Amino acid sequence: SGYAPQDLINDGSFEADPAVGPWTEFDSTACTPxxxxxxxxxxxxxxxxxxxxxxxxxxxxxxxxxxxxTITIPANQPRLSFWYYAVRSDPDDPSDNGTASVKVDGTAVWTLEMSQANNTSGWVNAIVDLSAYAGQSVNLTFGAVQGASGVGNVFFDQIETLLPSSSDVPWLSEDPITGTLGADTAQQVTLTFDSTGLSAGQYEAVLTLNSADPMHPSIEIPVTMTVMVPAITLDVTVSTSNECGTATNLEVAPGTVVYYCYTIHNTGNLMLPTHTITDSVLGPIDSFSYDLYPSTSESVIYSHTMTADAVSTVTWMAENSVMGAQVMATDTVSVTMTEYYIYLPIVLKP
Known part of the structure; x- marks a missing residue:
C-alpha cells in the first residue's frame, strides 16, 4: 500500500492573493509578500x-x-508532502550557509542546508512523517534563515497531507506475497524497485503484512525509494585568447593557437565525479576527476595549434560509478583556415 493525497492544507499551492490568503508571512527585509x-x-x-x-x-x-x-493533522499515520527547488548562486560560506526548514509548532521536521551541493535542477518531492502530531492542531511553517555570507534560495510549492492507501504501488513489487510460517521461523521476501518513467525525487510506500496472529494482525513496514537522474548539457566555444569565448565558429591563419573552452552543466540531481572529453577531430582531450554537483557548472580550456580546417563534435561523458550512472552530452564547433591569395602582375612586352 502507499499514501494518497488528502488536500488538507489550505491553499497548499500558494495560488491565493497573499494579502488575504491563509498564509501568514514574516520577513526581515520588509519586502513581503x-x-x-x-x-x-x-x-x-x-x-x-x-x-x-x-x-x-x-x-x-x-x-x-x-x-x-494553523492546520489539523489527520489521526491516521499522516505524512506531509511538499515540493522544493533549491538554488544558491553565491559561493558557499566556510562556516554557515544558512538553512531552509519546515517546522511544526516551532520544531524542525525537515531541514536543508542552503549550499551549492544541495542545489536542485528542478522541483524535488519531500515527504515527512507527522505521526508524532497525529490528531493535533499545529502551526505549520516553511522558511529560511540565511548564513554568515552569501544568499540561499529555496522555493516551496504543492503542500499536502498524505494518508495510507490500500492501492498497489506501481514501482514496488514483492515476492512471495503469501505464505505460511511456523513458530520461530523466518521467510525472506524480495522487494523489487522499478524507477522506469519516474522523475527525480523521493517516493514512499508502506508494506502491510496481514496475518492470522491475534497479537499482531497487521504489521506496517515503511519503504522509501529515491530516484537519482543524471543529466548534463555541454557548451563548447573557441577563441584566440586563453579564456572562454563566445564563438562557435572561428577563422584563423595556419599555425594559430586556438583555445577550446568546454563548459559542462549538471542539470540532473546526481553528483558526477568522473569526466572524459573526446573530440571527433582532435581525438581524446582529457580524463579527470571533479565533483560536479547538481545545478553547478565547470569550464576547462585546452589549446591546439591549428594547421587545417576542423569541424569538431565534442563529447563529454560524466559518470558516477557508485550509482552506476553514466551520461553524455555533445556540442559542435568549427575552426577554418584563412585563405590567402597572391596576385602577380602580368607584364606584356610589345
Whole structure:
C-alpha cells in the first residue's frame, strides 16, 4: 500500500492573493509578500499553478522569512508532502550557509542546508512523517534563515497531507506475497524497485503484512525509494585568447593557437565525479576527476595549434560509478583556415 493525497492544507499551492490568503508571512527585509509568481525574476516556474513561496532570497539585504498557517493533522499515520527547488548562486560560506526548514509548532521536521551541493535542477518531492502530531492542531511553517555570507534560495510549492492507501504501488513489487510460517521461523521476501518513467525525487510506500496472529494482525513496514537522474548539457566555444569565448565558429591563419573552452552543466540531481572529453577531430582531450554537483557548472580550456580546417563534435561523458550512472552530452564547433591569395602582375612586352 502507499499514501494518497488528502488536500488538507489550505491553499497548499500558494495560488491565493497573499494579502488575504491563509498564509501568514514574516520577513526581515520588509519586502513581503514572498508568495507570488517569481518566474520572470528567478527563471523558475511553479510546480503547480502559477505561484509559489520563495524562502530566503535578497531584498536590499539577505532575507530571512517564513510562511505559516494553523492546520489539523489527520489521526491516521499522516505524512506531509511538499515540493522544493533549491538554488544558491553565491559561493558557499566556510562556516554557515544558512538553512531552509519546515517546522511544526516551532520544531524542525525537515531541514536543508542552503549550499551549492544541495542545489536542485528542478522541483524535488519531500515527504515527512507527522505521526508524532497525529490528531493535533499545529502551526505549520516553511522558511529560511540565511548564513554568515552569501544568499540561499529555496522555493516551496504543492503542500499536502498524505494518508495510507490500500492501492498497489506501481514501482514496488514483492515476492512471495503469501505464505505460511511456523513458530520461530523466518521467510525472506524480495522487494523489487522499478524507477522506469519516474522523475527525480523521493517516493514512499508502506508494506502491510496481514496475518492470522491475534497479537499482531497487521504489521506496517515503511519503504522509501529515491530516484537519482543524471543529466548534463555541454557548451563548447573557441577563441584566440586563453579564456572562454563566445564563438562557435572561428577563422584563423595556419599555425594559430586556438583555445577550446568546454563548459559542462549538471542539470540532473546526481553528483558526477568522473569526466572524459573526446573530440571527433582532435581525438581524446582529457580524463579527470571533479565533483560536479547538481545545478553547478565547470569550464576547462585546452589549446591546439591549428594547421587545417576542423569541424569538431565534442563529447563529454560524466559518470558516477557508485550509482552506476553514466551520461553524455555533445556540442559542435568549427575552426577554418584563412585563405590567402597572391596576385602577380602580368607584364606584356610589345
Amino acid at each position: 514572498w508568495i507570488g509568481d517569481w518566474s520572470s525574476i528567478v527563471g523558475v516556474t511553479a510546480y503547480d499553478g502559477l505561484q509559489y513561496f520563495w524562502a530566503g532570497g535578497y531584498c536590499g539585504a539577505p532575507n530571512n522569512n517564513s510562511a505559516s498557517q
